[in-house]
Amino acid sequence: MATLRFVTTTLSHTRPTSLPSYSSSQRLMSNPLSYLRNLMNGQTFDESKYRADSSYKPVGERQLAYFAAGCYWGVEHAFVTKYPYEGVLETSVGFMGGHVDNPGYRQVCTTDTGHAEVVKVDFDSGKTSFRDLVKFFYAIHDPTQLGGQGVDMGDQYRSAIFCQSDEQLKVAQEVTEELGPKFKEKIVTDIVPPKDYPFTPASGSDSNHQLYLLRYGLGESHCAAHFVRSWYKSETK
Secondary structure (H helix, E strand, C coil), X not given: CCCCCCCCCCXXXXXXXXXXXXXXXXXXXXXXXXXXXXXXXXXXXXXXXXXXXXXXXCCCCEEEEEEEXXXXXXXXXXXXXXXXXXXXXXXXXXXXXXXCCCCCHHHXXXXXXXXXXXXXXXXXXXXXXXXXXXXXXXXXXXXXXXXXXXXXXXXXXXXXXXXXXXXXXHHHHHHHHHHHHHCCCCCCCEEECCCCCCCEECXXXXXXXXXXXXXXXXXXXXXXXXXXXXXXXXXXX
């Protein structure tokens, strides 16, 4: 990542490696009990509730999709809490598309590794489709913004779909063309053809980044760029 994130407005947020972040020191001090409660939530958070049971038998095939759409906290939160169909089995946040092996969060934040913040979506193709996932991806961020998302600026926050097969590539291209008229500006999402781009999950000291907003009891407004757009809501009623 080429740039650091600084607190510039009430919508921005810092990205620590171990504690939940807030948009300003005033917000923290104004409700210290809430802050302490969020810390405790993080210590006792049960991730297993959001993971597929090892005995799960898919209706179709278990497949993977990889999406970059800005801050991965907000993107993951949207797929876990707002996706309107059954079939998303579990998610994971990490990094993809760079030129450094096994990068850590701090490294991606402060150096030019070429990686994007990515959410891996594990889904049952018998319950939902890659096409539906791509449509939802476009509905929860601004794919016309180049080099960032909302107040989060830098190539690590770029919009991208890392396709895992020629079929995914075809679908991603079709949906992108189909949804183009929904936006006032041209879609600049990078649709990456199948390639051996390893996914490096946020782990070790960064493992608390998994399901971050749920882990610390933070609402979706913490990543204000990620919300379901009205055009999608009207189509999925």
